[in-house]
Amino acid sequence: MANAVVLLSGGLDSATALAICRDAGFDAYALSFRYGQRHQIELEAAASVAAALGAAEHLIADIDLRRLGGSALTADIEVPKDRDTDAMAAGGIPVTYVPARNTLFLSFALAWAEVLEASDLYIGVNALDYSGYPDCRPEFIAAFEHMANLATAAGVEGRQQLRINAPLINLTKAEIIQQGTALGVDYGLTSSCYDPDDQGRPCGHCDSCLLRARGFAEAGLQDPLLQRFAEPY
Amino acid sequence: MANAVVLLSGGLDSATALAICRDAGFDAYALSFRYGQRHQIELEAAASVAAALGAAEHLIADIDLRRLGGSALTADIEVPKDRDTDAMAAGGIPVTYVPARNTLFLSFALAWAEVLEASDLYIGVNALDYSGYPDCRPEFIAAFEHMANLATAAGVEGRQQLRINAPLINLTKAEIIQQGTALGVDYGLTSSCYDPDDQGRPCGHCDSCLLRARGFAEAGLQDPLLQRFAEPY
Numbered sequence: 001m002a003n004a005v006v007l008l009s010g011g012l013d014s015a016t017a018l019a020i021c022r023d024a025g026f027d028a029y030a031l032s033f034r035y036g037q038r039h040q041i042e043l044e045a046a047a048s049v050a051a052a053l054g055a056a057e058h059l060i061a062d063i064d065l066r067r068l069g070g071s072a073l074t075a076d077i078e079v080p081k082d083r084d085t086d087a088m089a090a091g092g093i094p095v096t097y098v099p100a101r102n103t104l105f106l107s108f109a110l111a112w113a114e115v116l117e118a119s120d121l122y123i124g125v126n127a128l129d130y131s132g133y134p135d136c137r138p139e140f141i142a143a144f145e146h147m148a149n150l151a152t153a154a155g156v157e158g159r160q161q162l163r164i165n166a167p168l169i170n171l172t173k174a175e176i177i178q179q180g181t182a183l184g185v186d187y188g189l190t191s192s193c194y195d196p197d198d199q200g201r202p203c204g205h206c207d208s209c210l211l212r213a214r215g216f217a218e219a220g221l222q223d224p225l226l227q228r229f230a231e232p233y
Numbered sequence: 234m235a236n237a238v239v240l241l242s243g244g245l246d247s248a249t250a251l252a253i254c255r256d257a258g259f260d261a262y263a264l265s266f267r268y269g270q271r272h273q274i275e276l277e278a279a280a281s282v283a284a285a286l287g288a289a290e291h292l293i294a295d296i297d298l299r300r301l302g303g304s305a306l307t308a309d310i311e312v313p314k315d316r317d318t319d320a321m322a323a324g325g326i327p328v329t330y331v332p333a334r335n336t337l338f339l340s341f342a343l344a345w346a347e348v349l350e351a352s353d354l355y356i357g358v359n360a361l362d363y364s365g366y367p368d369c370r371p372e373f374i375a376a377f378e379h380m381a382n383l384a385t386a387a388g389v390e391g392r393q394q395l396r397i398n399a400p401l402i403n404l405t406k407a408e409i410i411q412q413g414t415a416l417g418v419d420y421g422l423t424s425s426c427y428d429p430d431d432q433g434r435p436c437g438h439c440d441s442c443l444l445r446a447r448g449f450a451e452a453g454l455q456d457p458l459l460q461r462f463a464e465p466y
Contacts, residue, residue: 063296063341068348093386100344103384107340108296111333115301135384143380150373151336153326 001027003118005109008032010045011192012212013124013168016180018053020167021122023183029116030055031109036066036074041200045191052186061108079195081205085214096194102135106144114152126168141166173215188224201229234260236351238342241265243278244425245445246357246401249413251286253400254355256416262349263288264342269299269307274433278424285419294341307331312428314438318447329427335368339377347385352393359401374399406448421457434462
């Protein structure tokens with residue numbers, strides 16, 4: 001079996017990406033980050049998801065982005081609530097954007113992939129029902145893949161080319177949920193909220209909660225996370 | 234004055250890159266990493282260099298790469314000694330290569346640049362007298378710059394393009410030393426050795442020490458670091 005590194009935030013999208021990676025036959029090395037996010041509860045979700053989907057290993061790396069600031073997820077900036085999901089994409093880059101986060105996370109994954117001699121990286125970015133983040137677009141992923149193959153020993157020595165897989169990039173949230181459900185993902189283990197309480201109860205009002213709720217509604221499915229909390233929304 | 238982020242290891246090359254950045258008129262934000270390197274003494278050198286060259290700020294970020302392994306600089310692998318400097322480039326990628334290190338460091342610098350609204354990054358990589366690292370080549374730097382401008386809010390919103398400056402990339406070590414000396418760099422503050430003792434005394438036998446010694450010899454200059462240690466080599 002070949003090795004793949006999977007970025008796993010603990011959210012719905014990355015859990016689905018992990019399931020797709022496993023379904024493709026890879027030994028999956030799941031990678032999460034403690035980066036100073038206010039929703040650090042997602043790391044517990046990531047551990048549960050990694051175990052449930054049979055990851056070969058789950059590594060939580062520390063990269064503290066709070067010193068840099070610039071985002072509602074890592075600094076003392078309020079998380080926007082109750083925005084219109086249809087208008088999100090048109091609203092530009094929201095304050096929950098973390099500068100260069102996906103670049104940094106993919107770079108760390110690249111380092112681990114090199115050590116593991118992994119041929120593939122998986123990232124659950126999504127360009128349709130996204131929140132306007134520049135580093136979730138197909139052209140960014142393609143540029144990263146090109147750069148990665150010049151950056152590493154494997155690329156230089158011609159041993160292998162590294163693929164950056166973004167299998168959700170052109171799916172709607174509803175399609176992601178349907179695909180993950182078919183692959184046996186338990187979305188009750190995941191955590192999407194940008195601003196959960198100490199128990200991980202989602203706020204129900206941030207962009208991420210709203211997109212998740214809309215996705216389940218459009219998929220015609222119940223969100224199993226609702227069963228874990230009596231009054232989540 | 235415009236802002237620039239400068240990767241500063243504490244070594245000879247990055248000190249020169251900082252001096253070039255300052256000479257170009259930038260407010261320089263120096264960035265170093267505590268990544269589990271065995272030669273952590275270089276961080277003290279970085280602090281001295283940043284202060285001497287008038288950096289606006291010096292940030293030491295923590296990214297622990299020991300968990301990943303794969304390099305003589307971060308794992309329990311012996312640092313090669315007394316290699317032929319002429320044969321280094323032909324010898325392939327040495328064990329002192331740290332997987333994806335420059336990618337990761339540039340990515341963190343990119344995040345900081347975004348927060349600082351910096352237009353420029355500086356990195357002291359060098360493709361001539363290098364030690365065979367894939368992430369020191371011009372094609373890697375160009376690919377990173379292309380990716381960076383797709384990754385960030387500045388690029389998407391058309392506010393500015395980010396430049397990745399690698400002003401040493403086509404210089405010999407001797408030319409770097411001559412240029413830095415002309416700009417007033419005190420190389421006695423820098424630390425190049427991969428395997429120094431606790432006081433920062435260079436081993437004199439690793440690739441980095443050998444390339445440094447050859448550079449000073451070819452430049453016709455004395456290494457001021459020799460004055461700090463009675464018997465450095």
